[in-house]
Amino acid sequence: MTYTIPATDPATHDLALDPGYMDEPFRPQYHYTAEKNMINDPNGLLWYDGEYHLFHQYNLHDAIHWGHAVSTDLVHWTHLPPAIFPDRIGQIYSGTAVVDTANTSGFQQGEEAVMVAAFTYAEHQGPQSQGIAYSNDRGRTWTMYEGNPVIPNPGKPDFRDPKILWHEPTDRWIMVLTAGTHLDFYTSPDLKTWTFSSEWGRLDGSHGGEWECPDLFELQVEGTDETRWVLSVSIGRGAPAGGSGMQYFVGHFDGVTFRNSNTPDLALWQNYGQDYYxxxxxxxxxPSDGRRLMIAWADNWMYRFDVPTTPFNGQLSLVHELTLKTFPEGIRLVHSPVAEQDLLRDPGFTWENIGVPEGRSALPGPQGECLEIIAEFDLAATSAHLFGIDVRTGSSQLTRIGFDANTREVFVDRHLSGTKPSMYWIGRNSVPFQPAADTLTLRIFVDRSSVEVFVDGREVISLLILPDAGSTGTGSYSEGGTALLKSLQVHPVRRIWPERSPAQTPTAAWSTFSGEWAETCAGRQGSSRSTGMCLRMDGRSAAIETKVTIIGARDGNPQSILGQHAAGLIVRADEQAGTGYAAVINVRDSILELLKINSSASTEILASARINATTNEPVHLQLTTTGTKIVAATNNTVITAQDTSFASGRSGLYVQDAEALYTAVKTS
Known part of the structure; x- marks a missing residue:
């Protein structure tokens, strides 16, 4: 039998060997990314027993999960399997989590305190509602509450992103969530039964787009015994840099109602770059730590699907410490890089009193893709009207960071940074800034595809950049006069990932021909909407085996993971992966198939047999060739065929309209 299969996905590179673990082009080396697939909003952030838990939106081919990672130091992250899965009710959108130390929910079993997550269901056949899940094993596995949704939709098209917190003075839980362009507040004694208490924000702040991802917390005003409540709200459109951004409000909260301390028309922004949301x-x-720590999605809804990264999409910001400080214009929220970020510094170099002549000059010291630069300019000794630092410079590329004395703005300009993936990718992002003294300090974090600039301990600009790998230079510049760098520190920044995947999958000399493939902590993972292949390039082999798992929907979720069709192995493939023999686990039809792949893109079934195969269950699969004999075998089934078409070639992994995980890969 011969049938035609969809054409293979285009190769992602020119048959070079695949990069090492977490080392693909544009892959950040010290900003968090998933190993594979798409992420966005951070969710459910909490600390428990020495671990910082980072949950986040994890988009597995349009099936929305909560991804999961943990850290002991806020800079090195260990990826864990997805935590909360879409189910029969809906996709799992954003939310938060708490440790229910008093077991008000009654969910605790055993000695470990119970974690409770609140999230938005994007219902498959209905509106948005709020659900909860709980974990009794330090967040490793989660159980959906059988009474979900705990807050059905009250008739609002936008009703999402619950923030939950314990309010000590009123002895109850608070939930704040977004409802279009304002917020709704609820209260609960047990995290299961919720009562509407108030709404806020219809007339306050910016309303250029939908409000999303609220946060509410109390902070001490630095240098005083006073506290204020901070209400943080993301906005889908209308931020200063264009597109999405984050605003905040400072005020008072009594457990029912938030009161803004500023005039309603004042919009305060947390970041002036396009990529902090x-x-x-x-x-x-x-309490012994006491810090308020934030992480954000480093991207923008205006172009989040256009950024050309693979096999990952989306990264998070550095962790920021938040403080409240008093300035002449009032109490303001200030972001600083978390102190633990210093753990990644290499010693680097420090210079003092460097004159910057008019024009561009190379900076002394380290160059590279991953740097931390602290530049302190002496404004009294500077005559230039425009001056600053260039990073990721190359023959025709640079990202320019500086101060414009004419407009009184600090800016980051990415017009010449490299790839511009969208018309909405704004080149120059700036913040109005009046230096408080005769110095201006820029603390700059440069990664492969992002830059975060902290301005005088006051403002922040966070941006994605997409330079060529060879653009690793740094420089200084001035226009309309000269500048004086009073102090300059340049530190190489170490990557946060191990050199090899924790799974130690022996596929280091392999090459992706089609589809998307990545080393992960669980094994080699590949996907394709048509046919994807990854072949071994360090020799030819007559046999290959693996444990293969086709990843599928679960818990009644009707949203499939791609087509959940087939995955397996290939041998005797030609140099272009156009021909060869494949052994395939077809879970759609519960069949083991032995295929001959022809250069004409047609595939002939040489042999097949019924097997018991389902998604999310590993199958041990072997494919061997001896002369004209081809054998495919699982633990319980063996099929054979005779064919003379292909005498030798490369072996590899094969996936068809599916996402699959391969472990224990062996060739001979």
Missing amino acids: AGITWANVP
């Missing part, structure tokens, strides 16, 4: 803060940080 949906940030929330960690819950349950020990």
Whole structure:
């Protein structure tokens, strides 16, 4: 039998060997990314027993999960399997989590305190509603509450992103969530039964787009005994840099109603770059630490699907520490890089009193893709009207960071940074800034595809950049006069990922021909909407085996993971992966198939047999060739065929309209 299969996906590179673990082009080396697939909003941030938990939106081919990672130091992250899965009710959108230390929910079993997550269901056949899940094993596995949704939709098209917190003065739980362009507040004694208490924000702040991902927390005003409540809200459109961004409000909260201390028309912004969104803060940080810590999605809804990264899409910001400080214009929220970021610094170099002549000059010291630069300019000794630092410079590329004395703005300009993936990718992002003294300090974090600039301990600009790998230079510049760098520090920044995948999958000398493939902590993972192949390039082999798992929907979720069709192995493939023999686990039809792949893109079934195969269950699969004999075998089934078409070639992994995981790969 011969049938035609869809054409294979285009190769992602020119048959070079695949990059090492977490080392693909544009892959950040010290900003968090998933190993594979798409992420966005951070969710459910909490600390428990020495671990910082980072949950986040994890888009597995349009099936929305909560991804999961943990850290002991806020810079090195260990990826864990997805935590909360879409089910029969809906997709799992954003939310938060708490440690229910008093077991008000009654969910605790055993000695470990129970974690409770609140999230938005994007219902498959209905509107948005709120659900909860709980974990009794330190967040490793989660159980959906059988009474979900705990807050059905009250007739609002936008009703999402619950923030939950314990309010000590009123002895109850608070939930704040977005409802279009304002917020709704609810209260609960047990995290299961919720009562509407108030709404806020119809006339306050910016309303250029939908409000999303609220956060609510109390902070001490630095240098005083006073506290204020901060209400953080992301906005889908209308931020200063264009597209999505984050605003905040400072005021008072009595457990029912938030009161803004500023005039309603005042919009306060947390970041003036295009790529800082949906940030929330960690819950349950020990009082002995006492910091308020935030991480955000480093992207923008205006172009989030256009950024050309593979096999990952989306990254998070550095962790920021938040403080409240008093300025002449009032109490303001200030972001600083978390102190633990210093753990990644290499020693680097420090210079003092460097004159910057008019024009461009190379900076002394380290160059590279991943740097931390602290540049302190002496404004009294500077005559230039425009001056600053260039990073990721190359023959025709640079990202320019600086101060414009004419407009009184600090800016980051990415017009010449490299790839511009969208018309909405704004080149120059700036913040109005009046230096408080005769110095201006820029603390700059440069990664492969992002830059975060902290301005005088006051403002922040966070942006994605997409330079060529060879653009690794740094420089200084001035226009209309000269500048004086009073102090300059340049530190190489170490990557946060191990050199090899924790799974130690022996596929280091392999090459992706089609589809998307990545090393992960669980094994080699591949996907394709048509046919994807990854072949071994360090020799030819007559046999290959693996444990293969086709990843599928679960818990009654009707949203399939691609087509959940087939995955397996290939041998005797030609140099272009156009021909060869494949053994395939077809879970759609519960069949083991032995295929001959022809260069004409048609595939002939040489042999097949019924097997018991389902998604999310590993199958041990072997494919061997001896002369003209081809054998495919699982633990319980063996099929054979005779064919003379292909005498030798490369072996590899094969996936068809599916996402699959391969472990224990062996060739001989």
